[in-house]
Amino acid sequence: MIKSAETIRPLVLLLLLTLAVFANCLFNSFAYDDKVFVVNNPEIRHLTNVPGFFVSAKAYAGERNFFVYRPLAACSYACDYFFWGLRPFGFHLTNIFWHLLNVLLVYFLALQLSPNRSTALIAAGIFAIHPAQVETVAWISARSNLLSLFFLLAACLCYLRNSRLNYKLSLLFFILALLAKETALVFLLLIWLYDYYFALKEGKEKASNAWWSYLPFWISAFLYLVLRTTVLGQFSQRSWWGGSFLVTALTMSKSFLHYLAITIFPARLSIDYVFLLSHKLWEPEVLAGVLALITIIAVALAVSHRRKLAAFGIFWFLICLLPVSNIIPLEAHLAERFLYFPLIGFALALADTARSRRLPVLMLLTVLLLAYGWRSVERNRDWRNDFTLWSSAVRTSPESPRVHYALGDIYYQQGKFREAIDQYRQALELNPNVAELYNALGLAWEGLGDYRHSIAVYQEGLKVPSLENRAKISLMINLGNANGRLHNYKEAAAYYHKILDLEPDDPEARHNLAVIGRLSKNAVH
Numbered sequence: 001m002i003k004s005a006e007t008i009r010p011l012v013l014l015l016l017l018t019l020a021v022f023a024n025c026l027f028n029s030f031a032y033d034d035k036v037f038v039v040n041n042p043e044i045r046h047l048t049n050v051p052g053f054f055v056s057a058k059a060y061a062g063e064r065n066f067f068v069y070r071p072l073a074a075c076s077y078a079c080d081y082f083f084w085g086l087r088p089f090g091f092h093l094t095n096i097f098w099h100l101l102n103v104l105l106v107y108f109l110a111l112q113l114s115p116n117r118s119t120a121l122i123a124a125g126i127f128a129i130h131p132a133q134v135e136t137v138a139w140i141s142a143r144s145n146l147l148s149l150f151f152l153l154a155a156c157l158c159y160l161r162n163s164r165l166n167y168k169l170s171l172l173f174f175i176l177a178l179l180a181k182e183t184a185l186v187f188l189l190l191i192w193l194y195d196y197y198f199a200l201k202e203g204k205e206k207a208s209n210a211w212w213s214y215l216p217f218w219i220s221a222f223l224y225l226v227l228r229t230t231v232l233g234q235f236s237q238r239s240w241w242g243g244s245f246l247v248t249a250l251t252m253s254k255s256f257l258h259y260l261a262i263t264i265f266p267a268r269l270s271i272d273y274v275f276l277l278s279h280k281l282w283e284p285e286v287l288a289g290v291l292a293l294i295t296i297i298a299v300a301l302a303v304s305h306r307r308k309l310a311a312f313g314i315f316w317f318l319i320c321l322l323p324v325s326n327i328i329p330l331e332a333h334l335a336e337r338f339l340y341f342p343l344i345g346f347a348l349a350l351a352d353t354a355r356s357r358r359l360p361v362l363m364l365l366t367v368l369l370l371a372y373g374w375r376s377v378e379r380n381r382d383w384r385n386d387f388t389l390w391s392s393a394v395r396t397s398p399e400s401p402r403v404h405y406a407l408g409d410i411y412y413q414q415g416k417f418r419e420a421i422d423q424y425r426q427a428l429e430l431n432p433n434v435a436e437l438y439n440a441l442g443l444a445w446e447g448l449g450d451y452r453h454s455i456a457v458y459q460e461g462l463k464v465p466s467l468e469n470r471a472k473i474s475l476m477i478n479l480g481n482a483n484g485r486l487h488n489y490k491e492a493a494a495y496y497h498k499i500l501d502l503e504p505d506d507p508e509a510r511h512n513l514a515v516i517g518r519l520s521k522n523a524v525h
Helices: 002-027 034-039 047-054 071-084 088-113 117-129 131-138 140-160 164-180 182-202 205-232 245-264 284-302 308-324 342-353 359-382 386-396 401-413 417-430 435-447 451-461 469-485 489-502 507-524
Strands: none
Touching: 002 088, 002 117, 002 131, 002 359, 034 071, 034 088, 034 140, 047 071, 071 088, 071 140, 071 164, 088 117, 088 131, 088 140, 088 308, 088 342, 117 131, 117 342, 117 359, 131 140, 131 359, 140 164, 140 182, 164 182, 164 205, 182 205, 182 308, 245 284, 245 308, 245 342, 284 308, 308 342, 359 386, 386 401, 401 417, 401 435, 417 435, 435 451, 435 469, 451 469, 469 489, 469 507, 489 507
């Protein structure tokens, strides 16, 4: 009975801790890309579409193509829609449920690696409530993170239990983790890391055929990558940042520094982080990132004999950052959700390092957990809706044109045109080469009935270097419309004719030209 209580008590404590921190996000709305992946995605409206999720590039994001292959995440959205419709409460409840399962699996993993229950409880607690987790838990669109980590941890636990049945289950869970998100590829290195620290060194029977045991996992990974590339039609989301691997690598060294800052001191959190591309190794932030990486690896190697779990945790953290380090180019330099996998390593290392019954250590851990929990509760509020999310981002990342643009759009949709104009102007000051911003700013001026200002803005937008035809046509459509509203029919018709010179079959230009023709005749009569 006592043993049973000792087993259940930590699980109940972790359950209560997780719910206490994340309960307030249950009442959040859909936010950011939730509208793409859930609200406006017709594919998830019928469970009969589920088989198609595994062979369709559009299933995950409707008509938008993000070049992501996450069929299990799409399946989970379809299940949520079946039970909840478009009520965000149900989707948030599912996210919290999967996060809670992951917290419990982290506890069991830590317990498997270390017999100390306190260490396992601390590690799972840190993972559960770290503020960087909020982006994954509170954002419905990050569901793939939750699912993939669940199956990856299940695969790890089965792999650690050395039996034929568990080995087969481990392979199955690994494949499911990949179908949730490609980040699960880190499992290939994590099982080697475990074998190195906990199996091979102890001379277990598995050591003699360890290398052969990896082969089915590598084959599965290869077949998954072939399937993913075939469905998406390309391997990576984009080309190298700055046009070269070197620029990408140098820039990511700065990102690594920021990942460390968010992990250790998660005070400044944002949906968008701005990084200038780096071209030289001797830039201060680049050098600092490289030195930090070397130092962390050196520390892990130095403590490997005395603190195996801490060393294992450090290398887990580094390995799980690899897929999001733009080795295969991504559309983002840095994101808090990218820390969902690595934070397990941080939690393991910190829990093992802080393993002590001394009062100062216990007090420090308590203060840390309280601070992390409080910051997470606050961060959940940022994700309440689009307005709170982007308002928060404007405060924490004022140097990002994207966040000003997004907040401007929200003000525009609310009919607050002056506030929208202010945000669009700030975005243009930070990046004057975005044609869509000129359109947005011009439409905001039109919302105030000031068509002369809007015309001036659209004309400024036409001066953007290397303007694509679609952007040019959009600006000229708006120029024609604004001139038409000022009864400048000749100027309006001239813009529509220019559009037809670029795109002879443009239906909007043809229709508007006909309307302007009729209005012009009526004005004469």
